[in-house]
Amino acid sequence: MNSITLGPLKHANGEIQIPGSKSLSNRILLLATLAKGTTKITNLLDSDDIKHMLASLKQLGVKYSLEDQGTTCILEGLAGPIQADFGDLFLGNAGTAMRPLTAALCLGQGEFHLHGEPRMHERPIGDLVDALQALGVDIRYEGEKNYPPLCIKASGLSGGEVSIKGNISSQFLTAILMSAPLAKGDLTINVDGELVSKPYIDITLHAMKQFGVEVENQNYQAFVVKGQQTYQSPGEIMVEGDASSASYFLAAAAIAGGKIKVHGVGSDSVQGDVKFADVLAKMGAKITYGPTWIEAEHHELNGVDLDMNHIPDAAMTIATTALFAKGPTTIRNIYNWRVKETDRLYAMATELKKLGADVIEGEDFITVTPVATLNHAAIDTYNDHRIAMCFSLVAFSDTPVTINDPGCTSKTFPTYFELFNTVAS
């Protein structure tokens, strides 16, 4: 297996333009497809998750052209639901393609099969399927109950009232929300129990608003959406930089002697993961925000004990940053790490232990207590982009780190190691 060895490194300095947000790229591609008019999308992320969305849209007859090495997309909207006789869609391990497309394909006509990488077939989707079935959709499991692959025989989505569970993934609610304006009638969506990863719902509502649709948000417990609407293309739309991708560079500066400014995300961002910088600040780093940038500078770091349910992706970066802090760090309320690219609680704990750190893996938390000297270890990445990126930070210790299969960052950040090398020395 391919691997890279990094470090030991001392400094992280410079400026980074962060590539487009995965969450926004896939939302905007889908909304532009359903919208009336042509949309020019700039700063689109060029990564595996977006390629899976684009390839599926092409197969479904959506017309678009790509420019600027895949970062500009000019897409002709359908002014309504996707109508295709048949679709056999491979969605890799892209949750932001699988979940929203599952709901959107129910809106029109046709028979659709949705599947992905083996891990995608282990990632739950039952809560979304239950809600769609309650709305009259013929949707079935082709393998194990509650997991993809799925078969949809679409004939539209009825209005009315539906309940959806939000305790495993917010993407199920996102999926229903984005499709609701094209339902046959007005829809009230009740969130059944706890809602995890709440800021991602704000991203969804923001993107819908950019395409002309307002949702009545009743304190994240219920959402009311008018049916039989048409999304309107905003004409041109720029994707913000990816706040989760920014976390690795901000953490690098906080850990190593130096200062890094990331451009593309800042205080104006709609992404919850910008709050990662506040966690770094709580740990002791010097953080400065501008509307579209964030700067981090090294300062002695202390461990923290925090609920990070609102930043599940960037929270992983805290788990390795914790190796450089004084005292233990506990990341709480992150049960759904277990149902993402891999069981991230198990994987992070296992790999941190290889370095010699003292780690407690709880059912829904992780505690990392740093040690004076880390071991040189070959980090397994479990086909999880974020594990590869998080553990690159270990290179700022006195010990090098080996990352197995670094190419797995292609899911959301294919140029990660290239950019890392421009700021780390």
Ligand SMILES: O=C(O)C1=C[C@@H](OP(=O)(O)O)[C@@H](O)[C@H](O)C1
């Ligand atoms: O809606 C989104 O764009 C996302 C929501 C989050 O997932 P969960 O809601 O499953 O936590 C996040 O982890 C994922 O990377 C992207």
Ligand SMILES: C=C(OP(=O)(O)O)C(=O)O
């Ligand atoms: C959980 C993630 O991805 P997905 O969009 O596939 O859920 C992630 O990017 O960390």
